Amino acid sequence: MTHTLDVGPSGLFGGRPRPPAGGAGPDDPIPPAVQMYELLYSSLISRMIIVVAELEVADTLRDGPLPVSEIAERTGTDASALHRVLRALASFGVFTEVAPRTFGLTPLAATLRRDVEGSMRELARYVGLPERQQAFGALAHSVRTGRPAFDHVYGTDWWSYFGAHPELARLFNRAMGSMARMVNSATLDAYDLGGVRRVVDVGGGQGHLLATVLPRYPEMTAVLFDLPRVVAEAGEVLTSAGVADRVELVGGDFLTSVPAGADLYVLSWTLHDWDDEDSVTILRNIRRAMDGAGRLIVIDEVIPEGDTAHFGKVEDIVMLALLTGRVRTEAEFAALFDEAGLRMVETRATSSPTSVIVAVPG
Numbered sequence: 001m002t003h004t005l006d007v008g009p010s011g012l013f014g015g016r017p018r019p020p021a022g023g024a025g026p027d028d029p030i031p032p033a034v035q036m037y038e039l040l041y042s043s044l045i046s047r048m049i050i051v052v053a054e055l056e057v058a059d060t061l062r063d064g065p066l067p068v069s070e071i072a073e074r075t076g077t078d079a080s081a082l083h084r085v086l087r088a089l090a091s092f093g094v095f096t097e098v099a100p101r102t103f104g105l106t107p108l109a110a111t112l113r114r115d116v117e118g119s120m121r122e123l124a125r126y127v128g129l130p131e132r133q134q135a136f137g138a139l140a141h142s143v144r145t146g147r148p149a150f151d152h153v154y155g156t157d158w159w160s161y162f163g164a165h166p167e168l169a170r171l172f173n174r175a176m177g178s179m180a181r182m183v184n185s186a187t188l189d190a191y192d193l194g195g196v197r198r199v200v201d202v203g204g205g206q207g208h209l210l211a212t213v214l215p216r217y218p219e220m221t222a223v224l225f226d227l228p229r230v231v232a233e234a235g236e237v238l239t240s241a242g243v244a245d246r247v248e249l250v251g252g253d254f255l256t257s258v259p260a261g262a263d264l265y266v267l268s269w270t271l272h273d274w275d276d277e278d279s280v281t282i283l284r285n286i287r288r289a290m291d292g293a294g295r296l297i298v299i300d301e302v303i304p305e306g307d308t309a310h311f312g313k314v315e316d317i318v319m320l321a322l323l324t325g326r327v328r329t330e331a332e333f334a335a336l337f338d339e340a341g342l343r344m345v346e347t348r349a350t351s352s353p354t355s356v357i358v359a360v361p362g
């Protein structure tokens with residue numbers, strides 16, 4: 001005999017991703033207090049994903065579904081506890097229970113495998129770093145003072161901390177690589193770089209953007225510009241993309257100067273790390289390097305005004321807690337460019353949460 005249990009309506013945890021702007025309306029079957037209860041618990045979804053990423057559960061299921069007892073044995077975990085986590089995650093489309101207590105991958109779960117194109121595993125591990133979580137725990141400090149909670153908790157700033165902890169810096173760089181791969185193809189599909197001869201990727205990390213761009217444009221050469229310790233580790237990404245011979249690696253500080261002589265400058269997923277004053281300094285240094293010609297593309301989230309939901313509004317709180325940066329509206333970008341002697345000429349949406357913002361000397 002089969003029992004059908006009526007568990008009642010459920011919002012966030014019942015299939016609807018988020019409450020509408022403004023919360024529950026008069027026709028909404030889910031009372032505001034229930035929606036609030038669910039929102040308060042939503043950080044646990046992220047925590048469970050981080051745990052299964054650490055445990056390499058998705059890799060265990062590479063060849064097909066397995067009973068939870070087998071997954072537990074292979075990952076060194078408690079079968080009952082693991083079952084509860086996988087059951088909860090499967091309700092969000094991460095893993096699927098194909099038979100009682102037997103779980104398989106879904107497309108979402110497969111992104112946590114280590115060995116797939118576009119793997120999000122390193123990003124999950126980075127999101128789960130205790131240092132980030134401690135800083136988020138002190139978010140109230142940021143809200144009270146406007147200053148980074150990270151600095152308050154650790155007594156130093158984010159970039160200095162990473163400078164002193166090479167293993168975390170390596171994880172950060174790999175996580176940025178995951179992010180970059182997701183963002184870069186979307187960017188290139190949305191914005192044609194035909195005709196560009198030489199590009200400087202400013203704060204280009206380990207070269208993931210150039211590794212995506214250069215194979216599409218065989219005539220283009222590039223400079224990868226980042227902190228010396230970061231470019232020192234960039235060789236592998238560029239070599240495996242087969243473009244290392246077209247890339248000059250330059251270590252430096254973009255708050256001081258930026259390599260000159262290119263017709264395209266790129267700032268990808270970087271300007272949001274910095275407050276307005278430092279952002280204007282970086283943009284002025286790029287403007288100076290451009291020598292009156294060329295163009296700059298900023299690849300970043302552009303947050304809409306008003307109540308519209310946008311991932312950038314949450315990313316902005318990461319900037320508030322960890323760094324002095326912010327995610328900006330289009331008007332805020334225009335004001336920064338203006339102050340740096342640049343003129344914003346276009347903003348183009350892409351299929352990722354980022355947009356391409358184009359500026360030329362003003």
Ligand SMILES: C[S@@+](CC[C@H](N)C(=O)[O-])C[C@H]1O[C@@H](n2cnc3c(N)ncnc32)[C@H](O)[C@@H]1O
Nearest residue numbers: 176180203204205226227252253254268269270
């Ligand atoms: C959020 S990451 C983005 C990396 C890359 N553009 C991407 O899209 O994946 C920001 C980058 O800025 C670099 N960075 C931070 N401070 C810098 C400085 N003073 N000069 C040059 N690069 C810097 C970091 O090392 C890091 O690679």
